[in-house]
Amino acid sequence: MSLFFTILILLVIIGFPFLLRRLQLSRFGYWLLGGYFILLIASVVAYTFIPTEEFADEEELPTEMTNRIYLVHEILDQGVPLEEFEQYKKKEWEFPVGTEESFSLYAGPDYQFPVIIIKRVEDQEAIHVDYYEVTPEIDVEPVHEEGEVTVYNHSGELTIEVLGYKLYRFNSMEKGFPFNQFEEEEDHSWIYYDVFDDERMFYITIPADIELNVDPDMDVHWLN
């Protein structure tokens, strides 16, 4: 795409002067300017009809965003109760098991590791998996979504499938030179905000007497 544009740009730049001379366009300079000016004025008029409120105020953004970061670390390091994150819970599974069984935990197959926090609980007969997902908290649907998160018990192998991805597309408009010439601070265009923060977390509760073999590549945290 960019190659195409580069070639196009070259063609235009090289070709235009010739075309200009050929068509004797240069004689109509002031007419061209007049026409162009009308177009510009028309677009200014059109601009006034754009509801500018819908472009978020730069002040509101950062506080909202910082609320959600360091999700896992808050649980691990600061002992934030899990209930605080109830709103991000997307799915849960339960697998009944007998005592003194052995399980392996497998996530895969494509190298997208969720964070898994495992907690051992006394007197419980089922493995409980909760899935929490944090996505950019913005009013936009992903333009592309593929695959689904599932957890299943395959003869003693607890498999977490995290195939697929979500694609978001954002646009921003930068003011840039010359509008920012007399502004002290940087131009706040959208990409400067940390909206990319996302995290997935599987919170697994297993009976205390169940053995669990964990794939060493996975980011697994034991809570106790």
Added chain:
Amino acid sequence: MSLNKMDLSAAVKKQLNYKMKVYVGMISSLVIVQVIGIFFSVVSPLQGYSTMDYVEIEYMNYNTLNIITLTSLWALIHAIIMTTKNEWENAFPFVGNTLSNHLANMIFLVGASIVAGIVTILASFTVRVYLYYFTDELFFMSPGFVLNGGDLLAGTVTVILHFLLLCAIGYFLGTVTRLHRLLPVLLPIVVIGLLITINYINHDWMMNTVEFYYGETSMAVFLMKIVVTAGILFACSIAISSRTEVRK
């Protein structure tokens, strides 16, 4: 038949009128450069891509810098062209002298800078309007999309002064190169050389110079800096060629 009198202001007036006809091509190329600038502002945003685990984010940052860059080139190149031998001689079949010719050229360039500045600022509306109404692209959390009155004033003043500075630089360089026949070859080599080596050698003075003008945050001081600089460059151009003979 009695003798006619012609004072400088009358000569400049007539010359200016003549320049406006002669340099009509400069006006059409301004329009074309602007349209190309708008086109590229719309089709080639700065693209970014980031992926974190399962979330992929594509972001496109639109700006109107293409218009400014192309129009800057236009200003620079046309100011240089004005000083070429050919254009210079074209101005002399009729009444005038070097000074009146210079002054007419400069007034024309000032006018052209103002026109170019105004259309450049208006074109940033055109880009926004096109993106908003004619594409599916969504804009939000993009405060840069909104232009307010203060932006407009500051932007217009800045960009006009910016084009004026480039015109003055181009005009000065063009006049200097006419001093010696080797200069038209040497000067571009020096300029391009500086631009190439900028990656390897730290041209502090260049950065400082750019910073001196474009790091200025007070509008009054910025205006003064540019106007004084352009004035000096124009005055030097006049001084350099005051003894120049025409129509060799």
Added chain:
Amino acid sequence: MIDPSGGRPIYIQIAEWIETEILNDNFKADDKVYSQYQLAEMFTINPATAAKGLNVLTDENILYGKRGLGKFVTTEAKAIITDKRKNEKLKGLLTEVALEAKRLQVGEGELTEMLQQAITDVKGD
């Protein structure tokens, strides 16, 4: 009429041309002759040259000037011209004939005979 490439000065040719016009009665006594500007335009010559031609004729009393009105033919113009041509032009021509005759070693008798023949031829026309 006027021969620009000829060796003789144009103003003399102009004077002679006006003389001829007077001889041919195209201009009579007290008629206004062409002004220097008319002459200049007629023959594509500089008006100063034409003026000089007119002045030559004025000096010879063939023309007289009225201030601001132009040049006019004098009453005795025709006589002066005839006289002048006889005395100067004819004599000059005859001198040349004599010189040429000398170069060609034509005798006096032979020359007179030729002259008489020429006179008869012109009359016969």
Added chain:
Amino acid sequence: MKVIECRDLTKRMIGRNALNQLSFTLEGDKITGLIGRNGAGKTTLMKILAGYWHETSGKVEVFSERPFQNLNVSVNAIYVDDQMKFSHTLTLEDILKEAARFYPNWDTVLAERLFDYFSFHPKEKHDYLSKGKKSTFNMIIGLASRCKLTMFDEPTTGMDASVRKDFYRALLKDYLAHPRTILLSSHHLEEMEDLLEEIILIDEGQVVLHESMDELKEYALGITGRAEILEPLLADEEVIYETRVGDYSTYAAVKSDSPVIQKAKQHGMATGPVPPNDLCIYLTAKQKGGIDDVFK
């Protein structure tokens, strides 16, 4: 009023003096021929008078002002040559319109009539005109501008014979209607000598002769005679030009008041006027003799 005054005017160009202590004065509304060989300094002089070039030393005044870059001179003097350049964005029509704006005395009717007479097309471009057409067009500008000092440098370059004739006639008619100082430089002296009131003959940057045309025609006499008789007569006298014709005859040009003429006439030698064009060639000859001497 003095239209042009030059005193000891010198112009140094690339190691030589294009004009060397040149002095002359031009008064009144005359048509003056500026005659000289190639490189004699005609163009240099005219460009200095037009204010395009500056003098190296000496005094030059046009309408009592120094012409270099002088607007008052620029508006009252026009210099027309075949190097005139106009912007390629202008059509011939535009150029005439522009000229009309610049020159206060511009005659639109004359310009249009000449334009039509020489069948120019209003939308033509100056760059694309043939050499002769270019000269014709430039001539229109020179005439219609009605400048008090109108200078034509080789105006007939490339013109065919009939256009040349038209040009001279147009020049004269316009001069008669609007007398002004016209300076004409040309190689074709014989073609325009009737038009001129006086000539300035320059050679190697100096004025050799500044005479009225009538006097120029009587300035010198040519004598043809037997070499063995004529040559001794010339021996101690000022001779403008001398050449052998055949083995026995000699042709010599001497000043009209030279005592040689009387003596020659006594020897029965033929005398005759020297055409101005030849006289100018003789007066500016590099040395005695001519191209024939090269082949000796």
